[in-house]
Amino acid sequence: MKGREMRAGAMNRGRTGGLRRAPQYLALAAYVVFLAFPLVWLLSTALKTPQEMAQADPTWIPREPTLANFADAFDEQDLVGAATRSLVVALFASVITVVIALPAAYAMARYRSLVNRIAIGWVLVSQVFPFILIIIPLFLILRDMELVNTLPGLVIVHVTFTLPFALWMLQGYVRAVPPELEEAAAVDGAGRLRSITGVVAPLLAPGVVATLLFAFISSWNEFLFALVVLQDPDVMTLPLTLARFVGPEGVARLGPLAAASLMATIPSLIFFAIIQRRLKSGLMAGAVKG
Amino acid sequence: MTATVTKPPAPPARHVRRARRSRRSREMWLLMLPALVPVVLFSVGPLLYGIGLAFTDARNTRAHETTFVGLDNFVQLMGDDDFWSSFRIGVVWSVSVTVLQFLAALGLALLLNQNLRFRGVARVLAVVPWAMPPVVIGLMWKLVYHPDAGILNSLLGTDINWLADFSLALPAIIVVGVWTGMPQTAVVLLAGLQGIPRELYEAVEVDGAGRWRRFWNITLPQLKPVIVAITSLDFVWNFNQFGLVYVLTQGGPGGRTRLPMLFAYEEAFRYRYAGYASMLGLAMAIVVLAVLGLYLWRQMREAR
Numbered sequence: 189m190k191g192r193e194m195r196a197g198a199m200n201r202g203r204t205g206g207l208r209r210a211p212q213y214l215a216l217a218a219y220v221v222f223l224a225f226p227l228v229w230l231l232s233t234a235l236k237t238p239q240e241m242a243q244a245d246p247t248w249i250p251r252e253p254t255l256a257n258f259a260d261a262f263d264e265q266d267l268v269g270a271a272t273r274s275l276v277v278a279l280f281a282s283v284i285t286v287v288i289a290l291p292a293a294y295a296m297a298r299y300r301s302l303v304n305r306i307a308i309g310w311v312l313v314s315q316v317f318p319f320i321l322i323i324i325p326l327f328l329i330l331r332d333m334e335l336v337n338t339l340p341g342l343v344i345v346h347v348t349f350t351l352p353f354a355l356w357m358l359q360g361y362v363r364a365v366p367p368e369l370e371e372a373a374a375v376d377g378a379g380r381l382r383s384i385t386g387v388v389a390p391l392l393a394p395g396v397v398a399t400l401l402f403a404f405i406s407s408w409n410e411f412l413f414a415l416v417v418l419q420d421p422d423v424m425t426l427p428l429t430l431a432r433f434v435g436p437e438g439v440a441r442l443g444p445l446a447a448a449s450l451m452a453t454i455p456s457l458i459f460f461a462i463i464q465r466r467l468k469s470g471l472m473a474g475a476v477k478g
Numbered sequence: 479m480t481a482t483v484t485k486p487p488a489p490p491a492r493h494v495r496r497a498r499r500s501r502r503s504r505e506m507w508l509l510m511l512p513a514l515v516p517v518v519l520f521s522v523g524p525l526l527y528g529i530g531l532a533f534t535d536a537r538n539t540r541a542h543e544t545t546f547v548g549l550d551n552f553v554q555l556m557g558d559d560d561f562w563s564s565f566r567i568g569v570v571w572s573v574s575v576t577v578l579q580f581l582a583a584l585g586l587a588l589l590l591n592q593n594l595r596f597r598g599v600a601r602v603l604a605v606v607p608w609a610m611p612p613v614v615i616g617l618m619w620k621l622v623y624h625p626d627a628g629i630l631n632s633l634l635g636t637d638i639n640w641l642a643d644f645s646l647a648l649p650a651i652i653v654v655g656v657w658t659g660m661p662q663t664a665v666v667l668l669a670g671l672q673g674i675p676r677e678l679y680e681a682v683e684v685d686g687a688g689r690w691r692r693f694w695n696i697t698l699p700q701l702k703p704v705i706v707a708i709t710s711l712d713f714v715w716n717f718n719q720f721g722l723v724y725v726l727t728q729g730g731p732g733g734r735t736r737l738p739m740l741f742a743y744e745e746a747f748r749y750r751y752a753g754y755a756s757m758l759g760l761a762m763a764i765v766v767l768a769v770l771g772l773y774l775w776r777q778m779r780e781a782r
Contacts, residue, residue, distance in 0.1 A: 209594070216589050216600055219582075223603040223661065229629045230618045246632045292513035299506045307510070314521070316714050318766060320742040321759030324538070324752050325527035326520060348520040351513060409611035411721035416747060427613040431725050442627055449614045456609040 234258070234446035241442055257443035258451070264444055267451075270429035274408055277339050277425060281346035282403035285354050286396060288347075293358030294384075298367065307355070314352040319412060327416050337420045345417060346407040353406075354399050361395025362388075401459045408455055426452050531756035538750035551757035561758065563733060564741040567648065568762075571737055572716040575655035579716075580709050582656060583663035588697075590664070591671045604661035612658070616725030619654045642731045651726050651735050658722060659715065663708050670704035671697070706777045710770055717766055738762050 228248065233241070235253040261267055296304050326345065327336070335341030365388050373383035411427045418424050421432070430452055433445050532551060536544040555561050586604065590597050607615065622630050623640040631637055640650045678696050687695070720739045723729070729736030729744070736744075738758070746755035 212589060212592060212594060213596075215585065216594055216597065219586050219589070220596075220600050220603060222657070223600070223607070225629070226618050226622050226657065227603075227606060229622050233621050233627070241627050246627055246629055248629070288512035288516070291509035295506045295509035299502060303506065303510065310517070315711065316766060316770065317525075318718055318739070318759055318762045319720075320739055320746070321528045321756065321763050322521065322524045324746050324756050324759065325524040325531060327538070327747075328752070329520070329524060329527070344516065344520060348516050351517060355513065405609075409613075411611070411613050411724070412743075415724075416743075427611055427721070430611075430613050430617060433617075442621060442624070445617060446621060449617045453610050453614050456611065457606070460605050460609040 230446050230449060233442055234450050236443055238443060257447040261444035261448040261451070264441065265429055265433060265448070267426070267429065267448055270424055270426045271452075273339060273423065274426040277342050277346065278404045278407040280339075280343045281350065281407040282400050284343065285347050285350045285403040286358075286400050289351055289354045289358050289399070290396070293355050294362050294388075296355065296359040297362035311352040311356050314349075319349075323413065323416055330417060335417075337418055337423055339423065342414055342417045342425070345413045346403075346410060349413070350403045350406045354403055357399045357402065358392075358395060361392055361399075364395075365391045401462065405456050405459050528756050529760060531753050532760045533757075534753045536753040536756070538746060538752040544753070547753070551754050552761075554754065555757055555761060560733065561741065564736050564738050567734070567736060568717060568738040570648065571652060571655065571719075571735075572713055574652050575659065575716045576709060576713045578652070578656045579660045579663050579712055580705070582660045583667055586660070586664040587667035587671055588693075590668050604664055606661075607658050608662045608665075612721035613725050615654065615658055616722045619657075620726060623650060641727050644731055644734055647727055647731055647734050651723055654722060654726060655716060655719065659712055663712060666708045667701065667704060670701050674700045702777075702781075706774070710773060713773075714766055714770065717762070 232248055232250055234257055235255070236250045237252055237254050237256070240247075240251055292307070296307055330336050330341045330345075333341075335344065369387050369391075370383045373387045409427065411431070414425050414428050415431075418428060424432070430445075430448055433441070433448060533546060533548060534544050535547045535550070536542070586600070590601060590604075610618075620641070622628055625631060625637070625639040625642075628640075630640065638646065641647050643650075674697065678700065679692060682692055682696060718739060719737060720743065723735055723737055723740060724743075727735045729740040739762075742755045742758045742762070745751050745758060
């Protein structure tokens with residue numbers, strides 16, 4: 189952190205002259221406004237009474253802030269049910285993803301072979317492919333397996349499509365654990381399995397947690413596959429229920445809609461708060477640089 | 479496993495190596511297997527199935543006899559005005575969103591790389607769009623654009639139904655697209671900026687190079703691999719965008735924001751033309767791969 193500050197300082201000789209930096213502060217302010225104003229508006233709408241929503245001239249700050257919209261949101265739609273289903277799907281999808289990705293990631297990081305290169309190629313290709321080409325046959329396959337309109341059906345789809353990036357993340361974390369550590373444990377008489385569970389596993393734990401969270405959020409936020417797999421309103425996940433909320437153009441339901449949207453964002457915000465530092469420095473840069 | 483146990487105590491070296499290698503490869507397959515099964519069943523399989531479907535008249539209904547129709551779907555696609563207008567919209571959308579995302583993100587990354595006060599605020603804000611579910615982003619902007627209760631009309635003193643206006647709907651959703659993807663691009667570019675060795679700047683500082691020349695001669699060339707990677711990814715992600723636009727406009731008004739993904743979704747799941755929609759998906763895949771291939775090939779040739 190300190191080194192970066194110093195470098196940034198060295199790059200800007202006009203550091204002491206505050207006036208010379210005015211355009212930069214202006215630009216930064218413009219970015220902050222652009223990024224923040226829809227969020228502020230969402231919050232403001234969530235706190236407004238229906239009477240205030242109906243008024244001609246909308247205001248930024250609600251005159252009589254109320255939490256009634258949050259309660260109304262629960263009354264109007266089956267939000268609790270939808271959130272529970274989202275939670276179940278995301279939990280199963282993330283745990284299964286990590287459990288099956290971990291051995292494969294270990295193999296990818298430790299053994300060099302053709303299979304390995306194919307796996308990496310597939311990880312990259314899967315980022316590029318138009319989902320529509322896969323989603324139609326996938327729907328037909330799931331229908332034949334009687335998995336349409338079921339949560340296990342959606343779990344399978346989420347696992348399959350989170351797997352490539354999870355593999356990519358995990359194999360990076362495995363690579364970061366020096367193989368010498370394993371060999372040293374083997375020399376000390378530990379069996380292969382013991383050297384992996386005893387030596388590698390604890391070092392991998394933070395990476396596994398990050399991948400688990402990533403898979404959880406991917407599933408929690410996912411819309412397109414859920415839309416195709418779950419067509420019965422009784423089994424819909426949270427994003428689907430929210431999207432159905434929109435309905436006709438009236439203003440009466442906007443407050444509860446905003447409140448529900450805010451609540452649906454909470455898990456992701458917690459996740460990003462946890463791994464923000466990791467994201468800033470290593471993860472994405474590493475993933476992109478390959 | 480038993481083979482290694484029953485092996486004679488001192489076999490010839492080559493023999494051991496081969497045995498060890500085959501054991502290692504067996505181990506590798508065993509470790510890969512749990513991941514391989516779902517990938518083959520639900521990813522590679524459907525992909526091949528989908529390519530096959532593109533050449534049939536498959537309907538997404540139970541009682542339908544599917545027959546092979548060769549290139550009929552392709553011929554029909556080429557003559558479909560709705561397809562071409564959707565394709566044009568898709569190109570305008572993905573190119574303009576990707577370019578604007580990149581320019582805005584580069585500006586933000588350069589600012590965040592400076593020793594400015596309050597940049598922490600921008601950093602935290604930059605993570606939020608990334609964390610929000612696309613559906614929620616769509617709903618949030620629907621509130622901003624709302625003709626009666628939205629803040630935009632009140633700010634501008636206008637009375638426009640942004641998302642239902644024939645000429646304004648597409649620009650309106652492009653703004654949302656930029657808002658959604660710009661922060662992530664900025665974070666990646668920032669990481670790239672921080673990886674540029676400081677010595678490079680010191681060397682030209684001795685020459686008395688100005689800020690602009692430092693940017694043009696060092697920052698940009700050094701950042702190029704990261705730029706190429708992230709703009710390629712952004713382009714693909716934008717071309718495949720679905721949830722955001724589905725929530726904002728459902729492709730309306732009058733199909734003015736009907737991206738190819740939405741068009742294909744409607745064909746497949748509303749009108750249930752699975753074969754035709756698969757051909758559409760195949761066409762999209764080829765376009766994306768061609769654009770990406772051309773772009774990466776040109777970048778690589780320039781680098782050499």
